[in-house]
Amino acid sequence: MSDLIVQKFGGSSLSTPGRIRQVARRVLDTRAAGTDLVVVVSAMGKTTNKLISLAERVCARPPDRELDMLVATGEQASCALMAMAIQDLGGQAVSFTGGQVGIVTEGPHTRARVRSVDAGRIRDALQDGKIVIVAGFQGMTDAAEITTLGRGGSDISAVALAAALGATVCEKLTDEDGIYTANPKMVPQARRLDRLSYEEMLELASLGAKILHPRAVEMAMRYGVRLHVRSSFTPAEGTWILKEDPTMEQIAVCGVTYDVSEARVSVLDLPDRPGVAAKIFSTLAQAEINVDVIVLNRTRGGLTDLSFTLPRGDLESGLRLLRDLAGREGYGEVVHDPDIAKLSIVGAGMRSHPGVAARMFEALAEAGINITLISTSEIKVSCVIPERDLAK
């Protein structure tokens, strides 16, 4: 059996017919090197956004099942177009939907999870000498319902296929030529990284770096799929994401990232007794609101404050639930600030380099930036700061 590569192309690399042909040429170049190839594609350009706003114009609250039926067409179109472009350039290719190649999902519509992949159909097509093009972002339930995996979910499709097929590598080809120590648009001296561990990439992705879907990184880590993020325009190597290598000297901080999609909420004057935090967070969990960076203050005179962040999109409904609860339970005021940024540093070397957090706080102090919440894990430090100070 020859080597197998899974290549994933995002929507911006496929935004026009010309770009689709350019990607098709790139795919044929890879194929010419003698490897088997499975190509996972996103919808062209901003297609998914356009389909969602179309749905919102025919109906106030589109039902999730029909939304999945609709948005899955974006990837179905781009995989067919890619197969046509490759054939036109003299290659052999065949396109499939997620359901056709046995990507079985479970869980709710619009955010389904991959349960299993039955790769038989892909193997047969590869055996016939074809390049296999698969529609990303989608799967099918046991009941033959079309589902999608959540925004940006084509990364997850690619890693799931790479794991199921035992691919040598899962490549993500994008407009950027790899992963940088910071967003190069904001930090001109940012450097491209040659390699990162799964743990570091997972933290970076979860803390706001948009380059890989966190669930894709998680799955790659679980199944040992080697990831390579590289440019779709040049053949140069990009950034490899691999298992942590204990023989390597670890750098303390591999990257700085940020997230401006959250808001800060504080519930003041809580009684200092067991069960209060449980009540607050189970109320939010029941409404499927995810919270992050949680800080419980020290008690003064029997009362305590609880602060945390939640997605800005959930702020309004979260505040309503919390104010109801506070009224019923006799808690104090619920205050909030939507204009915050979560700034994070990530690095596996933090485990062995003391003082990294202190240096981050010093840097923020020197810039006159006020920190309102801090949270840490073994390999990351996150600070909540005013959004207006982010660029600084």
Ligand code: ASP
């Ligand atoms: N087209 C989908 C989205 O825009 C999936 C993807 O691009 O990965 O979210």
Ligand code: MG
């Ligand atoms: Mg997209």
